[in-house]
Amino acid sequence: EVQLVESGGGLVQPGGSVRLSCAASGFTFSSHSMNWVRQAPGKGLEWISYIMSSSSTIYYADSVKGRFTISRDNAENSLYLQMNSLRAEDTAVYYCARWGSGGRAFDIWGQGTMVTVSS
Amino acid sequence: QSALIQPASVSGSPGQSITISCTGTSSDVGTYNFVSWYQQHPGRAPKLIICDVSERPSGDSYRFSGSKSGNTAYLTISGLQAEDEADYYCSSYTSGPTFVVFGGGTKLTVL
Numbered sequence: 001e002v003q004l005v006e007s008g009g010g011l012v013q014p015g016g017s018v019r020l021s022c023a024a025s026g027f028t029f030s031s032h033s034m035n036w037v038r039q040a041p042g043k044g045l046e047w048i049s050y051i052m053s054s055s056s057t058i059y060y061a062d063s064v065k066g067r068f069t070i071s072r073d074n075a076e077n078s079l080y081l082q083m084n085s086l087r088a089e090d091t092a093v094y095y096c097a098r099w100g101s102g103g104r105a106f107d108i109w110g111q112g113t114m115v116t117v118s119s
Numbered sequence: 120q121s122a123l124i125q126p127a128s129v130s131g132s133p134g135q136s137i138t139i140s141c142t143g144t145s146s147d148v149g150t151y152n153f154v155s156w157y158q159q160h161p162g163r164a165p166k167l168i169i170c171d172v173s174e175r176p177s178g179d180s181y182r183f184s185g186s187k188s189g190n191t192a193y194l195t196i197s198g199l200q201a202e203d204e205a206d207y208y209c210s211s212y213t214s215g216p217t218f219v220v221f222g223g224g225t226k227l228t229v230l
Binding site for chain 2: 106
């Protein structure tokens with residue numbers, strides 16, 4: 001079964017840091033570009049970061065640029081998001097999502113992990 | 120404000136058809152055929168239902184169809200069923216400063 005499982009969310013203080021992980025299974029992880037997408041409570045989806053299969057190309061949304069770092073370990077079938085200098089507005093469910101190799105879309109999503117930034 | 124503009128809500132009765140619009144610009148929807156649509160039920164992760172403007176992922180419902188005209192993409196759901204009640208999001212590849220942009224989402228109510 002093709003699956004993405006996020007972990008690492010929780011309560012963090014403003015200005016703090018947290019590292020999210022996404023474990024992939026059921027497909028050749030090293031062949032796919034990956035993304036992080038977030039959703040604030042009661043709000044819509046916001047794409048925040050993309051990493052190519054080889055890590056050679058990385059993009060960030062302006063809202064997280066300079067604070068968040070995406071990375072991956074193809075040997076471990078894992079995707080990561082290092083989140084620093086966290087703000088209240090970063091409170092959201094964070095999803096990892098696979099970029100399809102056929103159709104250009106987010107074709108597989110994890111169940112999400114909640115990050116709450118609050119004192 | 121979201122980069123792609125969707126109506127906040129639409130509604131329809133069982134068996135009817137509804138269409139949701141998604142308006143972008145020449146930097147995204149108008150230039151690229153990389154428009155996708157996602158269905159999200161409350162408390163669940165989004166699910167891809169249309170990619171590349173009008174392609175259905177294999178095995179998915181034929182009741183969902185996509186199209187595009189100029190800077191606006193459309194999702195049509197035919198033969199509405201109670202289970203279609205959900206939030207729907209469009210997305211497009213963009214040549215702008217970001218990689219992908221989403222619409223603000225449309226809440227579909229099945230009356």
